[in-house]
Amino acid sequence: MATTEPRWLDDGQQKTWRAYLAASQLLSDHIDRQLQRDAGMPHTYYALLVWLSESPERRMRMTDLAERSKITRSRLSHAVARLEQNGWVRREDCPTDRRGQMAVLTDEGFAALVAAAPGHVEAVRGALFDRLTQEQVRQLGEIMRIVAEGLAPRGGADLPWRR
Amino acid sequence: MATTEPRWLDDGQQKTWRAYLAASQLLSDHIDRQLQRDAGMPHTYYALLVWLSESPERRMRMTDLAERSKITRSRLSHAVARLEQNGWVRREDCPTDRRGQMAVLTDEGFAALVAAAPGHVEAVRGALFDRLTQEQVRQLGEIMRIVAEGLAPRGGADLPWRR
DNA sequence: TACGACTGCTTGAACATTCAACGACGAATG
DNA sequence: CATTCGTCGTTGAATGTTCAAGCAGTCGTA
Numbered sequence: 155m156a157t158t159e160p161r162w163l164d165d166g167q168q169k170t171w172r173a174y175l176a177a178s179q180l181l182s183d184h185i186d187r188q189l190q191r192d193a194g195m196p197h198t199y200y201a202l203l204v205w206l207s208e209s210p211e212r213r214m215r216m217t218d219l220a221e222r223s224k225i226t227r228s229r230l231s232h233a234v235a236r237l238e239q240n241g242w243v244r245r246e247d248c249p250t251d252r253r254g255q256m257a258v259l260t261d262e263g264f265a266a267l268v269a270a271a272p273g274h275v276e277a278v279r280g281a282l283f284d285r286l287t288q289e290q291v292r293q294l295g296e297i298m299r300i301v302a303e304g305l306a307p308r309g310g311a312d313l314p315w316r317r
Numbered sequence: 318m319a320t321t322e323p324r325w326l327d328d329g330q331q332k333t334w335r336a337y338l339a340a341s342q343l344l345s346d347h348i349d350r351q352l353q354r355d356a357g358m359p360h361t362y363y364a365l366l367v368w369l370s371e372s373p374e375r376r377m378r379m380t381d382l383a384e385r386s387k388i389t390r391s392r393l394s395h396a397v398a399r400l401e402q403n404g405w406v407r408r409e410d411c412p413t414d415r416r417g418q419m420a421v422l423t424d425e426g427f428a429a430l431v432a433a434a435p436g437h438v439e440a441v442r443g444a445l446f447d448r449l450t451q452e453q454v455r456q457l458g459e460i461m462r463i464v465a466e467g468l469a470p471r472g473g474a475d476l477p478w479r480r
Numbered sequence: 481t482a483c484g485a486c487t488g489c490t491t492g493a494a495c496a497t498t499c500a501a502c503g504a505c506g507a508a509t510g
Numbered sequence: 511c512a513t514t515c516g517t518c519g520t521t522g523a524a525t526g527t528t529c530a531a532g533c534a535g536t537c538g539t540a
Binding site for chain 1: 323324325326329330332333334336337338339340341342343344345346347364386387388434435438439441442444445446448449451453454455456457458459460461462463464465467468469
Binding site: 196198225226228229232233236251252253254 | 495496499
């Protein structure tokens with residue numbers, strides 16, 4: 155009987171987990187507040203503009219954009235609706251798939267991005283990179299890549315094998 | 318004229334930042350979904366129960382709880398209202414400060430926590446600790462402590478000096 | 481004690497996110 | 511071609527979060 159006792163976190167893991175929770179909470183609040191104040195949008199929305207700006211013709215299929223941003227299609231749909239109201243993004247029908255929509259970064263959107271970028275970078279730097287050694291930046295990158303890969307829907311993350 | 322060109326992120330920093338964004342987004346979604354499904358509450362709320370459960374007499378002043386959890390008092394107020402409806406937390410007047418309120422973990426709340434804990438730990442482990450070496454766990458802890466300290470309202474984080 | 485400034489906590493409205501359900505189209509199968 | 515199933519993207523309702531404002535109690539100071 156007895157479902158086996160769960161493997162609790164050891165002391166080091168516990169401390170790391172709590173430090174992570176505190177730091178990530180504080181960091182995302184910090185970044186969000188800065189962007190909201192100086193650019194009138196939360197970081198999630200800013201990130202969408204960045205992805206679009208780097209994409210050929212500054213446009214991307216909704217699903218691709220959602221996947222890159224690691225957000226749900228639903229969330230993206232709402233987000234783009236808002237960005238559209240601000241005139242920063244425009245929707246266009248996809249020429250090759252009649253179900254599809256393209257999110258297109260407008261000139262106004264690009265301008266908003268350009269205006270917001272310096273303050274944003276400064277915030278990220280001040281909170282993160284200015285405080286870490288180069289070696290720590292490397293370590294953090296490595297760790298986060300492992301975590302992200304493990305959770306990516308693609309990678310066949312967990313398991314024996316599904317099905 | 319010309320405000321000086323912002324110090325952009327170098328390539329390594331850029332990659333680390335994007336990996337961090339992806340990983341933290343995926344991780345918090347993963348954890349939230351697991352808890353929402355199995356315990357009927359988001360992680361933020363779960364964390365509140367944890368703090369209370371570890372506190373003497375399972376109670377804490379609202380402001381202290383907010384500070385520990387790194388959330389705003391407003392957010393805590395709403396959260397406790399919801400936890401109170403679930404019967405997991407109860408409010409009591411603070412005996413020493415008539416403005417104050419204590420959040421008290423009820424027996425039901427404690428039971429909910431006990432029930433949720435194993436699944437939660439398993440989720441955290443599976444997504445994070447099972448994938449990292451001991452050394453990486455140490456590194457991550459160190460890095461996150463630095464970030465958290467830098468952003469703590471206490472530390473007098475930024476600046477010349479206020480006032 | 482009276483005053484002003486500050487702290488503790490709450491409130492409601494605006495905004496963002498999740499979740500389940502849906503309509504429309506595409507692709508595979510017979 | 512007809513069926514069936516999967517994908518694309520959206521919607522609305524429920525839920526959570528932010529922000530600015532507010533009331534009530536406390537503290538410092540004269």
